[in-house]
Amino acid sequence: MSVLFKYNKPMMLTVVSGLLIITGGVLRVLDYSPLDAVVFLASFLIGGYYQGREGITDLFKKRTLNVDILMILAAIGASVIGYWLEGALLIFIFSLSGSLEVYTMNKSKDAISSLMQMTPDMALRLNEDGTTEEIRTDQLSISDTVLVPKGSAVPIDGTLLSHYALIDESAISGESVPVSKSRGNEVIGGTLNAANAFKMEVTTEYSDTLFAKIIRLVDEAQGTPSQTATFIESIETTYVKLVLIFVPMMILFFQFVMGWGLTESFYRGMVLLTVASPCALMASASPATLSAISNGAKKGVLYKGGSYLENFSSVNAIAFDKTGTLTEGSFKVTDDWFSSGHDEKRVISIIIEMERQSSHPLAKAVIKHYSAEKLGVTSQIDVVNEVEGNGLIGIQGSDEYKIGKKAFVVTNEEDPAAVRALEREKEGKTVLYLSMNGVLIGFIALLDTPAAGAKETIAYFKEQGIHTFMITGDNQATGQSIGAMIGVEDVRANCLPDEKAELILELKEQFGTIVMVGDGINDAPALANASIGIAMGAGTDLAMESADVVLVQNDLSQLPYSHFLSKQLNRIILQNVIFSICVIIFLVSVNVLQLINLPLGVIGHEGSTILVILNGLRLLKPVKP
Template sequence: MSALQKIFKNNTPMLLTVISGFLIMIGSLFTIFDQQPLDAVIFVSSFLIGGYYQAREGVTDFIRKRELNVDILMVLAAVGASIIGFWLEGALLIFIFSLSGSLEIYTTNKSTDAIAKLMQLAPAEAWRIKADGSTEVVAASELSVGDTVLVPKGGAVPIDGKLLSDYALMDESAISGESIPVNKEKNEEVIGGTLNLNNPIKIEVTRVHSDTLFSKIIRLVEEAQSTPSKTATLIHSIETTYVKVVLLFVPLMMLIFYYVLNWGFTESFYRGMVLLTVASPCALMASASPATLSAISNGAKKGVLYKGGSFLENLNRVDAVAFDKTGTLTVGKPSVTDVLYKNECEKELIQSVLISMERTSSHPLAKAVVDYFSKNMQQLTVAFDTISEVEGKGIEGFAQKHHWKIGKKAFVLTDESDPLAIRALKKQDEGKTVLYVSKDGQLQAVIALSDQPAPAAKGLIDYFKTQGIYTIMITGDNEATGQSIAEQLGMDEVRANCLPDKKAELIIELKERFETIVMVGDGINDAPALANASIGIAMGAGTDLAMETADIILVKNELDQLAYSHRLSKKLNRIILQNIVFSISVILVLITVNVLQLINLPLGVLGHEGSTILVILNGLRLLRTGSKPKAEQANNFY
């Protein structure tokens, strides 16, 4: 499809604008060859065609809502110019006004491309496996929870589900933006709209079509684009009043031109029509909305969803950011940080014992131990006669007549004066979880584990420091654990031992200290705090409740996109301010030069509507995502 076809697609006003311009050229030729009144007929046809949509919108708003808008001013100016015989000027006015309106529609269409592209990725049909093993093609919207679906090699997953096959290689770039394929194992979640790159797979449907992550993303972007920012709402709210003032101001000035300055009726009326054109707030009306729509689409491309333009706009004004710890600032699962041995000669034996025993447990700490030693150290084989898990305490077993224990201090340790036990206490003081390992009642090793900071967490906190934004960690963990992570990240404040209701109360308390506070979380326990914050931000890998409560969602679960959003908000506010100052300045200058009789109607139209086009194009710059989205580029947006 050519560039022109893309512009005209779903933009009938743009096509009519082009026809209007073509008729102006024909009418101008007729004027040159003195073909009157045929040239007037062509010019009138031009602004009837070019101004159809704007005139219809203006009249409809006036009849149904009793609202006056800039469309009415343009129509009146064009009609007024034609009444006194300035047919070309009237047609040019409508053409350029129509061009700016068409460009605004193009901007809106452009900024919603993200939704269209997402919708194309989600297949409309699915291969459902029936009870007899055969398949049937059904609409993806007809699938129910528990259905089994076959996804062919190279096919898109039609709906969110659980992998029933042993293995799958998935392209999740549509959701995460990451180009590297992701390995999936049996019972892991697969997301609708992602691509199956390997052999055919089977999935079990876990969500209905309307509740899938894909559907939520599309719905959230659509809702955000239909919710204007505060600035856009404010500008729109003054439009009717402004138009009324202009409609009173123009006749008054025409009387002054005629009776005070003695310009004559035609000149006074003509200057009134120029004034009606240049004083209308077209550029001012377009200062915020196109820019906000472009910024929302920009965020969607990066995997950040804003539930309204006001949330993105206000992100620039944030004074403090409160973070949940687990799963937000940290990776959300424990990992081994330190291993202390009583006798280094027994190191390999203890490693083997740990792997053999912990492999039988489903506890997260046991899994972390197995992962660590399996990847980092040599394995030996130890055959255990029995292994049993003691609920809430640890695990024990017998091998070669030796009694091994792994677990809590009270379950394993018999001598607290042991030097190794004293070293373990220091690890506990650092906020780490400690597992003790004993052989026949004698302490052999100590393993320290903790939840580690997320890869981008330090860069994000550093970025906020450069912006003068206060950072607080709010965690349900103990003080030592919270302080340990906070010190690693360089945070300003830690609030520990916070239950969900306490988190919400703390946010309310912080709002008394800070005018605008952001809360970032991922769990059900964060939902009350997210709801009470000035702006709630949820991690995409978090719970549905957190995402429903939040105002902004980081779909890709990447903290550096929060810094990107803050820079995007700053850029949005700068562009809106530029547009407002520029549009008001142009109006004042054009009014002044019109009173001084230094411009005619075509130049007034060109200056006024040209400023509108420039304002829209300035807002379109926010569609560009930029090449440096990471948090470490603290002061660089593009």
């Protein structure tokens, strides 16, 4: 119950209003008139405070009409003709439905609060004299040195200065096993120090940390309604105007055509004003959407707006980047070859020096495999330039070195070394070619493995009748090999970043709604062009900024979950809309037939609103695809 009342003043006033109605009812039974009317009036004013204030504010400041005005007028009208209890009951139930909407908002915001609590408010900064100073985390600056005690949360993103640390990154990666870190490795704010205290250097402003971005994304999503919610809200003012015109006309019809008395005609008009109000219809989409967004946030799926979650269920095709998305992205060198006419150690040292200028996963794997310290040889490269999507060019004196894709490096495909490398590609390996002055002098073969859950994710979308694509910058043989392992229907290889973006547009024309999933800088244009762009949380900042959805934990199984959650959201919204309209039609009809009174009309109308909200709240619970 504490959750229901937490930060929910409307709910507290609703309870007070309900208690006053009970008190007024007792006074009426005991015939304490007009004291009972005074108590009902107090219930009216207290219970209707927030809704009434909102309705009046919208009317005079925004010049718009909403359902709050209809409820206020109906309650006033009932009170004018002596139906104090009915007027108070109307406001009470209307206030209760509004309080439940506030509860939905608060539950949604709890997703942000739980994320914010993962990063500590205070941090221990190490001063130059060796002393520590406790300061607010948001006051840390880049290059500050921070001490993280054993068992404490890492306060901010940075790099490890100590020789070793054991970090629990389950909040980010979903992996329960702590990760070993060595000097120079990245540490992420919000993760936990599972071993001895360590020192770290701050590399990011507090506002740019991963968790800060996550919080912003959830906050933005809550403020961006779904398309259905936006449409329903857009017709609210028009609907209210029609009701305000229709009700007086019906009062006149009841009196002069049906021959009812003035009091009965006015009473039926107040019932009509109540039951014709679109309260339930207005609550059909927003609470459900907010609940679904919160559900996703708890699972580590962040939607930048309700429309992206709502539209996910209508996707016809889904395209994946390969490296770091469908595969682990942690390449390992399996074998290599270098021309006997060159000093192997010197060639490797040149490769290391060039690859240090790149942040590509392949470059990191090569550097990790070939230890410069063990070589005993170092080389200096005068200039290193990266050719996006192809590889690197290095200049050393009068010699030009190229390392990268086959099409970028190899000039003679009949070269025995190129033929040998092709055999590695057929095995599903990624090959980096090295040339010196246009002559192939070596290659390095690396192997990447499918990501956990990749095969199951592809199988799910295929079962749903959704076309699956892999779009990769790797060669066709490697792409086909990985694609076959996980069951992708169509593989598009050798794609540069601009080609990926163009291909997404082509697929969009062919299939309509298309999703693109990626993690790198080269995926950003394609993510932006897709109907829904989904970025892996461990990907680049640019990919996350370009995407519409972020998988914080890099867990592909969250894609089927999100798709099913979207289907559930649309199903519940449709249920709510149909139910709301049917209730309005039914109540209006039975009112004309004089089969209900105002209390029953209030209970039927506002009860339907509460049921619609509660139906939407079901999406707070995990769904099972």
